[in-house]
Structure formats: C-alpha cells, structure tokens
Amino acid sequence: MAETATVSGRAAEDAQQQDLRRVGIHPDFWYPVATSRQVRRGTVTAASFAGQRLAVYRTASGRVHALEDRCAHRQVPLSMGVVEGEALRCCYHAWAYRGDGRISQIPYLPKGAARPPRGVRSFPVREAYGLVFAFPGDPAKAETVPLPDLPEYGEGTHAAMRFSRTVRCHYTFMHENLLDMNHQFLHRGVLGRIQPTLLGYETGPDSVEARYLFTPAGGRKDRGAGLLSREGVGGGDSPDVVTIRTGYPYQTLHVVPEGADRPAFRLWAAYVPLDAEQRTCHVHGLLMIQKPRVPGALRLAWPFMRRFTERVFAEDRMAVEAEQRAWDEQGADHNQEVFPLILDLRTMLRSNGVPLPEAAAPCADGAACAGTAPERAAVTP
Structure with missing residues (x-):
C-alpha cells in the first residue's frame, strides 16, 4: 500500500506541474539537421529546428555552413539559392553570402x-557520424558543448544503419516511448510475447x-529480431538485458544477449523539433551492429534487420502520434501515468527544457499548428 500511495502522490504531483508538451527542447546542444549525403558539394x-528555418550548404572546398x-x-x-565557389547566392537577385552570414556581394x-x-544569422556546424549537426542556441557555447560520443561508429567491428523519419508528435513522447519498455505488447506481432x-x-x-530483462514468453518473432540480437535465423528463447538511457537531449539503447560480454547492437537517437510549437519532430537514428565472425554474413542479414527495425518503428510512430492527437483534442496532457521511471x-x-514562446501556443481550435518535412531514409552497410 505504501508503494501505491507513493506512486499516486508522484502522479498527482506530475499532473500539477507544467504540461510537459508545452516545454521546448533546449537549443544549447548539437542537433542533426541533415545527413552528410544530402549536402553534396556545391548544393544547398x-x-x-523548432520553427527556425536553415539553409545548409557545402562549398566547393567541401566546407558545410x-x-x-x-x-x-x-x-x-x-x-x-545557388552555391558558387565558397558563396551562397540568393536565387532572386544573386546577393552572395559568406559562411558567416555576411553579404559578400550585391551585383x-x-x-x-x-x-x-547586416546579413543573416549563421549557425555553428559540425559533421560527424555521417550527419550534419547545427548548434541553434548561444553560439558562444558551441565550442564547450561536445558532440554525442559514439565510439562504435566507424570501428571495423561495427556496421551502421541510419534512420531519418518525421514523426508528428512532441519530442518528449519519443523519450517516453523508448524508455518505457512496458509497451512491448504493442510489438507482439514482431517480437513475439516479451516479459519485460x-x-x-x-x-x-x-x-x-x-535496465530491463527481456524474457521471451512465446509467440512468433520476426526473423530480423533474431539476427539483430545474434540468436541466429531460427531465433532463440534466451533473455536479453536491455539498457536505455536518456542523456539530455539524446537517447541510447543497447542489448546484451544472455552469456555475452558485449552488446549485440547500440542505438543512438536524436529527436529534433521542426515547428515552433514542437508538435512535429524529426528522428535521426544510428543503429550500430556488431559484425559477426563469418565474413559476408551481415550483408546477407542486412535486409531482414532493416525490415524488422522499420516494422518496430512504424508501430511506435503509430502510438506516439495517437498520443499527440489526444493532446491536441483535449488541449492538455490528461495522461494517467503510474510508472515511477x-x-x-x-x-x-521539464527541468532541462525551456519555455515555448508565447507565439508558439497551439492553434485556436486546439489542433497543433505543426509543419511537416519530407521523410528521408538512408541505410548504409
């Protein structure tokens, strides 16, 4: 009874605090805004990011701005516009801009x-992990804020699968979805029955x-799930230890099969708000998979693993977008959360976010004034 009372008290306290879906993501971090492959030399x-539109381009020398x-x-x-040498020209009157945003020429x-x-604002930019990161906050802090640390990326022992998807929900729904593994019933058709x-x-x-223990409890599992967790084509019934971490503002997950001393794979994800209301976010994910000992085995397994991850993500997107629609209809967060985690x-x-600007309040009819962005997907073995 004491535990139930504690949870109920925390849930009531949570409900009295500021609505989490009205909290903006903090801009003083590095956020992926494009893949390096998208920004080819001489293109824009x-x-x-959160209603701030950016023009990302690569100059003739290969620098990204x-x-x-x-x-x-x-x-x-x-x-x-058009990239000419090291300058970006507006398509209308050919005004030219340097990478610092200053006007270099008016023909x-x-x-x-x-x-x-005055020209226009420039944003600090870095490239890593096949992504272009921008720093939308205070530029004076950019040098002291590190990029996410992904030691497995680029190692010969791992291969990377990249994901890029638009999801119509507040970024916090994505953090809750991945961290709360009690929702595995949603994936019963892909993972079989799992007891977390x-x-x-x-x-x-x-x-x-x-940290969770995933214990199989019956049901048919997608072939890609077994391959990803190193159970083999036929799958298996051994449990896995799953560790999920939200290290603001990013999120990571890794799976260690029973009896293994290293994770079978690691997932890193960033949820980047697109619109000022932050009711739509773009998910940039990197799945780093440990290569098997048999040469060429990963290449054969790759399509199955890709299909599996796409199926899981599609089900999660369905759920979080439904949560966002409920928030839009009700005009507030009416969730009855009981899980202390x-x-x-x-x-x-809440404590790490920032208030949304007043101008970014929901539309008058209660619906989100969310913008959209085209879906992009890139997978590189």
Missing part, C-alpha cells in the same frame, strides 16, 4: 554605395537510465 538543402534561411533583401529562402550595387551592414522486467534505474539532473523522466525533461 532546407532544414529546420548553415545560415538563416532567408535573404536579407527580399526574404526569399536561401535554400532556393548591381552602385559604386560608392554602402553595402547593407525492470531491473533498476538511476536518475540524475540531466539523465535517466533504466516515466514520472522521473518527465521531471528531468
């Missing part, structure tokens, strides 16, 4: 006339980490 692409996606002249998107500017003193047991969890000012996660996400 449109990106977005990100500018505010508007020309200072007539506000036409610079993502419609028809009269001799002796002063060039406009919470082994324990730890919380900190900017992190929550949980998720209550602690919500508290951590």
Whole structure:
C-alpha cells in the first residue's frame, strides 16, 4: 500500500506541474539537421529546428555552413539559392553570402554605395557520424558543448544503419516511448510475447537510465529480431538485458544477449523539433551492429534487420502520434501515468527544457499548428 500511495502522490504531483508538451527542447546542444549525403558539394538543402528555418550548404572546398534561411533583401529562402565557389547566392537577385552570414556581394550595387551592414544569422556546424549537426542556441557555447560520443561508429567491428523519419508528435513522447519498455505488447506481432522486467534505474539532473530483462514468453518473432540480437535465423528463447538511457537531449539503447560480454547492437537517437510549437519532430537514428565472425554474413542479414527495425518503428510512430492527437483534442496532457521511471523522466525533461514562446501556443481550435518535412531514409552497410 505504501508503494501505491507513493506512486499516486508522484502522479498527482506530475499532473500539477507544467504540461510537459508545452516545454521546448533546449537549443544549447548539437542537433542533426541533415545527413552528410544530402549536402553534396556545391548544393544547398532546407532544414529546420523548432520553427527556425536553415539553409545548409557545402562549398566547393567541401566546407558545410548553415545560415538563416532567408535573404536579407527580399526574404526569399536561401535554400532556393545557388552555391558558387565558397558563396551562397540568393536565387532572386544573386546577393552572395559568406559562411558567416555576411553579404559578400550585391551585383548591381552602385559604386560608392554602402553595402547593407547586416546579413543573416549563421549557425555553428559540425559533421560527424555521417550527419550534419547545427548548434541553434548561444553560439558562444558551441565550442564547450561536445558532440554525442559514439565510439562504435566507424570501428571495423561495427556496421551502421541510419534512420531519418518525421514523426508528428512532441519530442518528449519519443523519450517516453523508448524508455518505457512496458509497451512491448504493442510489438507482439514482431517480437513475439516479451516479459519485460525492470531491473533498476538511476536518475540524475540531466539523465535517466533504466535496465530491463527481456524474457521471451512465446509467440512468433520476426526473423530480423533474431539476427539483430545474434540468436541466429531460427531465433532463440534466451533473455536479453536491455539498457536505455536518456542523456539530455539524446537517447541510447543497447542489448546484451544472455552469456555475452558485449552488446549485440547500440542505438543512438536524436529527436529534433521542426515547428515552433514542437508538435512535429524529426528522428535521426544510428543503429550500430556488431559484425559477426563469418565474413559476408551481415550483408546477407542486412535486409531482414532493416525490415524488422522499420516494422518496430512504424508501430511506435503509430502510438506516439495517437498520443499527440489526444493532446491536441483535449488541449492538455490528461495522461494517467503510474510508472515511477516515466514520472522521473518527465521531471528531468521539464527541468532541462525551456519555455515555448508565447507565439508558439497551439492553434485556436486546439489542433497543433505543426509543419511537416519530407521523410528521408538512408541505410548504409
């Protein structure tokens, strides 16, 4: 009874706090805004972070820049422009911009006339793990904030599978979905019946980490699931230890099969809000899979693992988008959460987030004013 009373009290306290779906993600971190493959040499692409539109381009020398996606002249998107050498030209009047956002040339500017003193905002940019990261917050902090650490990426012992998907929900629903493994009933058609047991969890000012024991409980499992967890083509009935961590603002998951000393795979994910209301996010994920000892085996298994991960993600997206629609219809968070782990996660996400601007309030009819972005997927063995 004492435990039930504690959980009920925490749930009531959670309900009285600020609605988590009205908390914005903190901008003072590195967020992936494109894949390196998208930004080819001499090209420009449109990106977005929480309603801020970006023009991301690669110059002739191979450097990547990100500018505010508007020309200072007539506000036409610079993502419609043309890369010439090291400059980005607006498609309308050919005003040229340097990587720092300053105007380098106005073709028809009269001799002796002063060039406009201000250009557009530039964003610090870094490339890693096949992704282009931008720093949308205070640029003075960019040098001191590290990129996510993914030691397995690029190692000869692992292969990387990349995911890029738009999901119409607040980014916090994604954190809750992955950390709360009690929802495995949703994946019964893909994973079979799984009995998840919470082994324990730890919380900190900017992190929550949980460990589960996954015990098979019958049912048919997707072939790709067995291959991904190193059970083989026929699958298996041995349990796995699954560790999930939200280390703000990213999330990781790794699976260690019974009897193994290293994870079979690691997943890293970032949920990047696209619109000002942050009711739509773009998921950038990297799945790092340990290569088997048999040469060429991973290449043969790759399509099955890809199909499995796509099926699981599709079911999760269905659920979180349904949660967002319920929030839109009700105009507030009416969730009746009882799991202490998720209550602690919500508290951590609130404390690390920032208030949404007043202008980013939901639409008058209660629906989200969410923008969308085209879905992109890239998988590289």
